[in-house]
Amino acid sequence: MDIDFPLVLVVLTFATGVVWLADKLFLRKRRLANAQQQPSTDSAEEAKEPWLIDISRSFFPVLAVVLVLRSFLIEPFQIPSGSMLPTLEVGDFILVNKYAYGLRLPVAGTKVVEIGDPER
Template sequence: MKLDFALILTALTLLCGAFWLVDKLVLAKRRGPDGKPNETVDFFASLFPVLAIVLCLRSFVYEPFRIPSSSMMPTLLIGDFILVNKFAYGVRLPVTNTVLFDTGAPERGDVVVFRYPGRNPPVASDPPVGTDYIKRVIGLPGDVIGVRQNRLTVNGAPIAYGEEAIYVGSGATAAIEMTGATRVSEALAPGKEHAILDKWPRQMAFGDGEYVVPEGHYFVLGDNRVASDDGRFWGFVPAANLAGRADVIWLNCSNWACMDSFDWRRMGEVIR
């Protein structure tokens, strides 16, 4: 069963807020200025301001996430801790994800965090619907995206690719295993060039086809085109499932038990 941290944090904030209100509006009058507060009530009431600040920051400003897989290599590595901009695509209520007001929409090339929409029909290996996923926006509503040998066309126009090089992985085992893949730059839009992995000796290209993006949806792919569970296999991301835009890496650690696992060079790196 997937634990919903946003739901837990919201529930705790409301609970502590209730204790805070009871203490301020009821118990404080009964005990008078020199009375001793109830220890239990005082403990929960004291947590309310801290939880409220954390909830607001996490829901409306920036939320931290950790990258658990190799699907966004070489842009994001296993063990990267990132900050996700929660107001980039609309200010949303926690838990329900209801949009209070719009602040923008994803652009082609944005790296986005979203709730996994599920596939139809589902398969046994699927994660729970609503699991946090991170991918790159390739197709906007109304676009026709062509995929062939892990290379793309958008509305019939081929995307520009740079010179190929052999990728050498480092850090986590899954990253090292990608050594030998082809690393190449991809320019989805002016000023939005990024690297992808698109060939690997252990695996052929897959997911070829044409994808017509419905209104209100987005087509997303991982930068690691040979090892990413993405829109080629389960479809499109509804706008309502968007959580925010990945902006910056604030830490990288593939193994907390080993100090050598920290890659300090990635701290502060802007995600492009």
Template sequence: MDIDFPLILMVATAVTGLIALADKLWFAKQRLARIDELRQQQASSEEVEEAAKEPFIIEQGKSFFPVLAIVFVLRSFIAEPFQIPSGSMEPGLVKGDFILVSKFHYGLRMPVFGNTLVPVGEPERGDVMVFFPPNDPRYFIKRVIGLPGDKIVYRNKQLTINGKAVPTKELGGEPPYNPTKYLAQEQMDAADAEVQWVVGVDRRTNQKVVWAGPEGEWTVPEGSYFMMGDNRGNSHDSRGWGFVPEENIVGKAVAVWMHWENWSDIPGFSRNKWIN
């Protein structure tokens, strides 16, 4: 079962905040009134200290609220860390990369609900974006290929947007970490995307073939985006599950700040870079 951490954080912040507010407006005044009453009755210092003592729930709520509030604001409106869980964005991002996602590049959004509070900017073709796929609570990271209204065609390893072929240069060669891939480069609006295709063998001819993933034609509806992984031959993306609604956007991936693939390994920083 996937844990909805943003919802849990929002609820925890709200609950602890309400506890702190209730104490300030009501319970603290009750304690002070009780202390004054005990002093007028010349009660012992132990009784006064006991009356001044905050209940456990109030003490914990007031202690956790500032921390939760800071984390909530930073995570919801500034930046959030993520770990790349698969190879769908190879060769640029590989499994185990820890990335930083800007939460304000596409406008300040209401946590959990996703609606835009303050518009700042909009996704561009070529941006690497974190989002929720339709009908899936998990975070995904892919590259923005189609904007609202775009006509997308992907056939024979060639990407075409609104009737214009995206300049594509086959680089050949094979990534050292994954020798069963074939590299290419696409010139997008926001960035040049280095993509890779899967190298295989045709069983009928015994000849080398390059698999570039599912093909087809799509028209992006208003308020949605078409996403594809850079690992075109092995990526579960909009070619399979459709378009990403605007309210499902989480943020723009801006940097790799650590690589840590397995818990038994030592974290490394040699892959640190800005994300194109």
């Protein structure tokens, strides 16, 4: 089974970003207003966020940094065959400088900004 990792990364980054932004703009105000209206003896219970918002708030910055690094700067690859012997062995890991080839959209691969050699 071949998983399209860039697509999964873009979708997860977008989903966690939307949840985080919705909480920041709308949901937190409503949650705090509801907590103040309902009398409660436990103040820690009022401040508790739902698990989805907590996870999204935690993962969004990490996923965004990984997305930017892998999409525009460097990407790790594993050598799949012996076509590069004797220089690179099967299973070796290499980092590819993606910035030298120009800025491309993460999943589509469409070149957005030309950088460096136009022949690439």
